[in-house]
Amino acid sequence: MTNQYTYKTAFILLFIVLLCCFIINISLGSVSIPLEGVFNSFFGTSTNESWRYIIQNYRLPKAITAVLVGSGLGVSGLLMQTLFRNPLAGPFVLGISSGASLGVALVILGSGLFGGAFAVLLTSKWSVVIAASLGSFLVLLSVLIVSSRVRDTMAILIIGLMFASITGAIVGVLSYFSSAAQLQRYVFWGFGSLGNLSWQEILVFSGIYTLGLILSIASVKALNTLLLGDNYAKSLGLNLKRSRLFIIVATSLLAGTITAFAGPIAFIGLAIPHLTRLVFNTSNHKILLPAVILFGSVIMLICDTIAQIPNSDYTLPINAITSLVGAPIVIWLLVRKRNLMF
Amino acid sequence: MKIIQLKSLLLVLFICTFSCKQETKTTKEIKEKGVALNLKHAKGFAVKTFKNYKVLEIFSPWPNADQSYTYALVDRTKLEDITLNSDEFDAVIPIPIQRIVVTSTTHLPGLELLEEDQKLVGFPGTQYVSSENIRTRIDNNEVRELGKNEGVNTEVVLELRPDVVIAFGIDGNNSTMETIKNANIPVIYNGDWVEDSPLAKAEWIKFFGVLFNKETQAETVYNSIETEYLKAKTLAEQVEEKPSVFSGAMYKDVWYMPNGTSSEAQLLKDANANYLWKNTKGAGSLALNFETVFNTAKAAKIWINPSIYRSYKELESANAHYTKFDAFKHKNIYSMSNTKGATGGVLYYELGQARPDLVLKDLIKICHPELLQDYDLFFFKKLN
Numbered sequence: 001m002t003n004q005y006t007y008k009t010a011f012i013l014l015f016i017v018l019l020c021c022f023i024i025n026i027s028l029g030s031v032s033i034p035l036e037g038v039f040n041s042f043f044g045t046s047t048n049e050s051w052r053y054i055i056q057n058y059r060l061p062k063a064i065t066a067v068l069v070g071s072g073l074g075v076s077g078l079l080m081q082t083l084f085r086n087p088l089a090g091p092f093v094l095g096i097s098s099g100a101s102l103g104v105a106l107v108i109l110g111s112g113l114f115g116g117a118f119a120v121l122l123t124s125k126w127s128v129v130i131a132a133s134l135g136s137f138l139v140l141l142s143v144l145i146v147s148s149r150v151r152d153t154m155a156i157l158i159i160g161l162m163f164a165s166i167t168g169a170i171v172g173v174l175s176y177f178s179s180a181a182q183l184q185r186y187v188f189w190g191f192g193s194l195g196n197l198s199w200q201e202i203l204v205f206s207g208i209y210t211l212g213l214i215l216s217i218a219s220v221k222a223l224n225t226l227l228l229g230d231n232y233a234k235s236l237g238l239n240l241k242r243s244r245l246f247i248i249v250a251t252s253l254l255a256g257t258i259t260a261f262a263g264p265i266a267f268i269g270l271a272i273p274h275l276t277r278l279v280f281n282t283s284n285h286k287i288l289l290p291a292v293i294l295f296g297s298v299i300m301l302i303c304d305t306i307a308q309i310p311n312s313d314y315t316l317p318i319n320a321i322t323s324l325v326g327a328p329i330v331i332w333l334l335v336r337k338r339n340l341m342f
Numbered sequence: 343m344k345i346i347q348l349k350s351l352l353l354v355l356f357i358c359t360f361s362c363k364q365e366t367k368t369t370k371e372i373k374e375k376g377v378a379l380n381l382k383h384a385k386g387f388a389v390k391t392f393k394n395y396k397v398l399e400i401f402s403p404w405p406n407a408d409q410s411y412t413y414a415l416v417d418r419t420k421l422e423d424i425t426l427n428s429d430e431f432d433a434v435i436p437i438p439i440q441r442i443v444v445t446s447t448t449h450l451p452g453l454e455l456l457e458e459d460q461k462l463v464g465f466p467g468t469q470y471v472s473s474e475n476i477r478t479r480i481d482n483n484e485v486r487e488l489g490k491n492e493g494v495n496t497e498v499v500l501e502l503r504p505d506v507v508i509a510f511g512i513d514g515n516n517s518t519m520e521t522i523k524n525a526n527i528p529v530i531y532n533g534d535w536v537e538d539s540p541l542a543k544a545e546w547i548k549f550f551g552v553l554f555n556k557e558t559q560a561e562t563v564y565n566s567i568e569t570e571y572l573k574a575k576t577l578a579e580q581v582e583e584k585p586s587v588f589s590g591a592m593y594k595d596v597w598y599m600p601n602g603t604s605s606e607a608q609l610l611k612d613a614n615a616n617y618l619w620k621n622t623k624g625a626g627s628l629a630l631n632f633e634t635v636f637n638t639a640k641a642a643k644i645w646i647n648p649s650i651y652r653s654y655k656e657l658e659s660a661n662a663h664y665t666k667f668d669a670f671k672h673k674n675i676y677s678m679s680n681t682k683g684a685t686g687g688v689l690y691y692e693l694g695q696a697r698p699d700l701v702l703k704d705l706i707k708i709c710h711p712e713l714l715q716d717y718d719l720f721f722f723k724k725l726n
Contacts, residue, residue, distance in 0.1 A: 030633040050637050053666055058632055126659075179467075181650070185593060193594040195632060198662045263594075308631065315595055315631035 070300025077269030091269035103135020191317030212253030403531030433528035451696035452550035472683025540698035591649035645669035
């Protein structure tokens with residue numbers, strides 16, 4: 001793919017695929033609803049109240065969440081891979097997910113250690129969301145403060161990993177003192193989940209998501225320059241510190257809010273940028289960024305459709321599916337291409 | 343030379359075979375002569391009483407267990423006079439038990455109903471205990487805290503030196519209990535929770551009866567529970583209308599629903615209710631997704647036990663989907679989470695298994711309010 005037209009065609013195709021995936025995702029689920037019923041329920045003309053509720057208030061929010069999560073993680077993964085020039089970097093390298101895990105662990109498992117006061121928090125949905133956001137924000141803030149004192153971008157990466165270890169240890173202690181039911185809740189949070197977001201939550205989610213996306217788009221030029229190396233970027237007049245801060249804040253807004261609402265979704269953030277690079281054969285972020293948004297949404301919708309196991313009463317954790325489906329695809333693509341586009 | 347070798351080999355083989363046979367024969371003879379404890383429903387354990395001792399066998403300490411445990415229970419006064427082949431038993435335990443450690447709140451009613459709760463010397467997670475008598479003993483420091491959950495503090499147990507530790511295991515891998523066993527403190531795995539019917543679970547009081555030499559009292563207690571249970575069941579059968587019932591709530595995307603072969607489903611059946619998942623099978627709970635549950639149970643009349651939620655407001659703030667069920671709209675949700683002991687332990691988790699008669703009466707009262715007019719709900723309460 002080299003010229004503008006080919007990119008245009010590719011984007012149009014991808015967009016059509018996204019629409020198809022969205023419709024398929026809404027049409028399939030545990031409860032078997034015929035296509036006509038799906039459309040009637042969608043437009044509110046169905047006489048079956050249960051179907052109408054399932055489509056409008058369960059499947060539709062879930063599909064929208066899948067789009068937000070897939071695209072947001074893809075974008076934040078791309079930003080991190082470019083910032084650290086490391087193909088193994090993902091949206092969570094800065095300790096965002098471990099920070100969120102710590103926040104959630106304090107709410108869910110804290111009652112084991114701190115007594116009943118925390119039990120009240122357990123039953124509210126927002127408490128987990130707020131705890132995850134606060135947790136990831138605080139860990140990120142610590143990383144930022146420490147990283148403002150270091151020049152080397154790689155040092156930030158290591159600092160992020162160290163913070164992840166610290167929070168992991170605290171979560172371990174909390175887990176040790178928790179009851180089976182609390183552990184189950186925490187483990188389930190770790191599986192990730194796209195369902196069960198109310199419209200109100202989706203509104204908040206998409207608001208923060210949009211903010212993160214605007215910052216990402218604003219950083220496209222800086223990202224392209226960063227690919228040339230820190231020193232070269234500086235010589236081109238890029239304010240390295242400010243760009244770094246912008247990129248980190250954009251990532252934290254995206255990855256932090258996704259983790260807060262959907263849990264720590266694995267793999268997508270790491271794999272989608274690679275997939276996109278392999279397919280589009282470019283490292284230009286003007287192309288990569290919108291492509292990652294489309295790709296991430298499509299893959300996440302497909303994963304969710306599989307996780308719902310259409311027409312069965314059961315459902316699988318989304319995290320298992322993202323890795324199970326995603327990893328082989330990336331391996332296959334790499335083997336075909338024989339080298340990593342990076 | 344070779345012939346001599348062959349002969350001696352044959353001789354050794356013959357002796358081995360003969361002695362093995364001899365041993366199994368004596369074991370068999372011993373086992374055949376004992377008097378078996380009368381058990382109507384419980385399948386997970388058996389007791390045989392011999393002249394000087396009893397043999398307790400635990401067949402299913404955990405689901406699908408491929409090993410069973412055999413214990414010799416010897417009267418304290420006769421310990422000196424008896425020789426037992428200790429290889430035949432997992433432990434030789436002097437009875438009646440003077441000092442006991444139990445590890446699950448479900449074990450506590452067994453002690454209390456037999457008036458042996460003063461023998462309890464340690465418990466992991468004492469804050470979950472609801473029984474007033476045992477709470478008093480905990481407050482007086484007569485029952486040691488053994489740590490949280492399954493992580494029983496081995497050192498404290500070793501220091502307490504109980505006659506026996508009653509454990510429970512989800513499988514055979516429990517290193518803590520192995521350490522305790524190695525310190526010559528007998529560990530018995532209680533498999534009451536593996537039983538498949540409420541009455542079978544309740545019959546494990548006889549297991550505690552044997553440990554305290556109180557078989558007769560245990561029999562009496564169990565019989566009265568069984569009689570009450572069956573009486574209530576017969577009463578419920580007279581009603582024509584079966585209200586539809588569903589249970590549980592969601593963990594993230596997964597709605598846990600008791601399967602049709604579970605004790606919960608059995609209790610609902612005996613309460614003459616139409617449990618909407620009564621035809622399902624399997625081990626453990628069903629992990630369903632919201633769509634399925636909503637489609638099946640939206641119009642159900644009664645919702646039982648919505649997980650940890652204690653009020654309609656909590657349910658609503660946890661997930662707006664809950665409010666769309668008819669049972670929510672008509673305020674027909676009952677939970678046992680609101681009936682707690684002094685320190686917050688849910689009473690149902692302690693006493694529910696030992697008193698299925700009370701659980702059944704609760705369910706009958708909920709499903710058929712016209713019956714049991716004078717009965718007040720014991721475990722379940724309407725949501726606040």
